[in-house]
Amino acid sequence: MHKPFLFDFFSEIMQDQQWINPGMEEYFLLDTLMKSEHFKPTSFKDLAFALETMWFKSHNSPNSKERFRQMLEDRRKAITEALEEWVKDLKRMETAETVAATIAHQPLEEQEKDKDQERTEGASPAVVQNNKPTEDAIKTATAPAEEVTNGDGALQPVFSLTMPLKVNKESEESLINRPYVFTNDYFPVKNRHMQQAWRTLKNKQDAGTDTAINFPHTITRMARQGYFSGFVYNKKTVNQLQLFVFIDQSETMVAEEEFGREICAAAISSNMYPGLEPLYFNKVPAKDKQRNDYLLFNEDVTAFKTLGKLFAPYFKKDIVVLLYSDAGAFKKETDEDRLKDTKAFINHLYRKSGYLAWLNPAPKERWSGTNAGKLNKEVPMFETGNSKTGRSEFERAMAALKGKLMC
């Protein structure tokens, strides 16, 4: 099977040339461009210019453009070879398409006759079959130059698979046209889905002085009175809920921590919790036994805040807490001490806050027999590592934080 055009080169710059930082979407732009009838690159220069326009998006440093060009120049040989190969393939496909078009216009009777002839002659299935593509072949075939063995076991190129390629072309194009398919956002739950979910977690109440104009009421009053006597003002509605997110920074969470930050970023972007600052702990929040309180740290573990001080300005019912940790599920941990300490922390939270929810990035099947499985009975826990169910689990976590879902 042929590799996608210049994909190795693209992968290389994704890994090694991060200052360019192209995404998959940009790769598919190249694919679309190469398939366009308006764009026929014939030289390295043409292709290099197209790559520069599509993949190079910054001009912050004066020599960055030169750097990009030099990088292409260093790979001139590989790019030129790929281009030559592409031009050859294009010619081959054009020829095959012409053959396919001729066959398509052939009367059915003749096609049947040809088939009978093939059967009697016992011709090689590869070449003959592929010169007359059936509907099944169109649906199942996937590549333009797949190789199959003929009756003698020799490899034969399957040229007429250009017909099936059309099917693939369409599906690829439809993928490209779909927004938000290829982004840097490879988290199990997309940022905008999380934002939508965060927007549902609110308890809006009137607050402050009457400063917001209420247009419907102003118009209604004006219609009733028959003249405009002034605006009707309302109090601004403010979300009363106070969200706290506590993220586990233990070694098993290293790969998952970024998603924790993304959860908080989504909450901030949703405008529901603009001042949210995630706080961190390692396995279990450290306990201040003297004050019967818990310490939570900033990301760099250079400063801490006590739970008591964090919660002090708010009513208990307005405080919601989201915990993000694997609860030892990744390591199949069964450490009794950790379990005991965590349970004590959860009980403390229940006394001081409204509702709790726990997001666990570890797969659910790993929970049983570990601390995660046991803690699941204490606090509503949701699996967010699965990209298929992550969104619905995240929404369920929001329901739990609203007090609509208990464990």
Place this chain on the structure above:
Amino acid sequence: MPDMKLYKGNALRTKSDIKERELDVETYLPSIDLVKAVNMAQILKRPLLVKGEPGCGKSRLAEAIAAELFGKEFRNYYFEWNVKSASKAQDGLYTINNLQRLSDANIKYQEGDKPDLDIKLHIDENGQTKGNYIELGYLGKAFIMSNQKGLIAPPVVLIDEIDKADIDFPNDLLLELDRMEFQIPEISINGKPLVISANKDMRPLFIITSNDEKPLPAAFLRRCLFHYIDFKEIALTDIVRSKFPMLEPMLVEESVGAFKSWREKIANKGTTNKNISTSELLDWIRLIDHYVKPGENLALDHDVRPPYYQALLKDVESIQLFAKEEVSTAV
């Protein structure tokens, strides 16, 4: 994809070209690379982000494309959105005049009329829109226009100096630029909000310019193609000749040569961040065209302050760099 007319960049090269086509625009001479970048944006149906030094012709590109693609009717297919610091993405989609609506409700009730306070949008077959308390923004108008029958080229939208707006502005446009559609929830048709969408085969061509005042978000950049108008790719002599065909060729050569040398000197000295640009060169040439009589020698010295330097040197550092007085001129 239906046949689409691609930009060639050759329709506005001389004043006679423009006169022949009955256009009311200035000459515009894009580089080959710039034309290629515009073609790629047309083929891929992606916005083209254009950066470059101030005065290098970024903002004029979109108008030039529209003029070439649509001829003398191009104003119908060209939408220019000059972004301000207070601009919001919503302004490009539609705006609703709630205060006017409120005021009308008040006045007409007093007169005993039955007020038509409904928000309505009428779109005629030529793509012209008329709204009751609602007005479409530039994006909305371009989307509507792209649906016109028999269109052979995409309507052109200029979003000029996008970096002037708030940092969220580009991100707020992502969805609309991706899907080329938006909803107007205030207008409901059969219980569903009115959707304004562009013709998928003839998506408007977006030319977005930036002066790099603020960084643009990665998600936005990802959706754009990018071209930097390098000073080296600008054919200065040709541009000056196209705009001032009556100037003597020698004078043009000399002026452009001197301009390049001054520019280099300013860049090498590094005393100021601002170098002299193409648009300033054109202003300066306009002064020369006005004051210098045919046959008169300007005698430009590359080391002294140029005549009519007020059009070129805009800061004290640059003026001090050419401290010697300019040669006597015919002012």
